[in-house]
Amino acid sequence: MSQLTEIRWHARAGQGAVTAAKLVADTAMLQGNYIQAMPEYGPERTGAPLKAYTRISSDPIEVHNNILNPDIVIVLDDTLLDSTDVTEGMPEDGIIIFNTTMTPEEARAAVNAPASMKVATVDATGIALATIKKDMPNTPIVGALAKVAGLFPIDLVKERLILTFGKKFSQEMIDANLESADRAYQEVHE
């Protein structure tokens, strides 16, 4: 039986959600999985709400449509909760990870998530500002995902980060990203 994991990302344009969706896919690919990562663009401007998707499977992936029933939902910006039903289509045993300063209990209440759903929170923005020195919560949230969903070990995320950023960024920037992923892995609350 094939193992298909579907992740839906909620973010605002400019937060790096598409990059994160791809980072997760690329990390899973290092394990020999088939992957898909795609954006669902709305109006093309910074700050606009957007969705992105990641699919991970042990078998080739044929479907190319949007993910309607995600196993995992990641919310990169909690101000979206006023306008977006982030739990839409999720199964009862789904996982939802927030970038927020709320506690897991507060976040669970904010989206009316049932007790069967796993809710995790991490201050990815705070971690990003402390490490990368920019409001880019995308790398830390992947560290949190590694901890909460157990799709892949944190070391694999870091290996992938080095592969991806190695060509483009300074050592300082790479180290900051690695640290942000590590910290989110440690600091995520369930």
Next chain:
Amino acid sequence: MAEKFSATGNQMVAEAIRQAKPDVMAAYPITPQTTIVETYDKFVADGRVHTEYVPVESEHSALSACIGASAAGARVATATSSQGLAYMWEELHIAAGMRCPIVMANANRALSSPINIHGDHSDIMAARDCGWVMFFAETAQEAYDNTVVSFRVAEDPNVLLPVLTTLDGFVTTHAMDVCVLEEDETVEKFVGDYKPLYPLLDTDNPVGQGMFATLGPDYMKQKLIERRALDNAMEAIEKHGKEWEKITGRPFDIVDTWGCEDADYIVVCLGSNAGNVRFEARKLREEGKKVGVVRPRVFRPFPAKQVAEACKNAKAVAVIDRSDSFGSPSAPLALEVRSALVRNGVTAPVSDYVAGLGGADITLEQIKQVFTDLENGGTDQITYMGIEG
């Protein structure tokens, strides 16, 4: 052996063009084709290609420059989408009539109005009668393979026609997928050198190009020659596609079929939607329903025989179009499929569906509905899907 890596459809198309080493590329960026041009521009800036890149001021100029370069004897590539393709309309015919083997990628996208930047087949279907060979890719990998093969087909002495290698806007252009990039040398060897027939730059043998033919039978004769050249493309695609299949190990079928041998109900569709339809069809098969899927990978020339052959045992056929032909009794793909079945004596009734316009998601639920409709006798009018709510 080429390694697997992750890439978007646009990246793969840019890589295929790079490996085919065109002499000239004249292009104008437009969503969702932009990253093809952007990526290629970077190849030029990094000195990885020796292509003369012409940053023109419009798509009309882009294809005009491409035609000029092709007439001069260059191998030429370009890319566009939607309004850009529409703006190229008069040049589309000229490129085909002058037999310029230009390879153009198109990121299939909706046409205005209303303004919409997302994927469907409205733009590309409006170009279907312009005399170009037309490929539809289901995946990023196929977009790459189709583009590589496009150069061979375009420059085949029995064809010498421009080729549109298309991929669905966003769904394929922007989605990251697992892909394989063949070695540069492999592609270089496969595509080979282009030897133009009557290059304008051959000043020892001057010729006139883009000539005048009025009154008398010349114009009609030329159009018949053009039709035959496009018909000849079928054999060329088969030949070059199979050779590429042998090199890569990836199937290159003019018509991709799934479960058709014993299928009662068959859905025909194009491009990226086929994966969704197959996914749903697999589930229905598990429930014991005899369903099949037909996906023409080539739309021009239209593989009528292959489509009819795949549908010959079906009780009913449905076609899911991603564009409409306003005023016509059928949407574009359905029109072709009906004609193909009738001409080849296949009597299965055809039901028409239009779905996924302007980037609307074609959901598994919609696809299931189509199969259910077929079981219940089909429909006798065009059904627009997903307009509820």
Next chain:
Amino acid sequence: MAEQISYSGTAGFDYDGYDNWDLSDFPTGYVCPKPGTSVKCFTGGWRSMRPIWDAEACTNCMLCWVYCPDSSIEVKDGEMTGIDLYHCKGCGVCVQECKFDALKLISEAEALAEEKEGE
């Protein structure tokens, strides 16, 4: 009258029987394999008005030569020698541009009648 245009004998390409060519006889892309043939095309027959040149009044300013869209002002050693009536379509631009009344436009019928008289 209109000279019969013959393409036969042009290098490597035979236009004989052109009207009965098979589709396979045409060069691909309807290319004209022997270009520069417009010089052989008699366009003088399109004329309803004819420019008449007065050599006495002419100052060889060459304005007409510059403006003529059909390169029909004949010049030798920097001096105008006449009008190429095989190609002149009688548009009258030369007459319009001449500053010295050295060119006038008369009807082609009148011009032909004068020619006949002269014979």
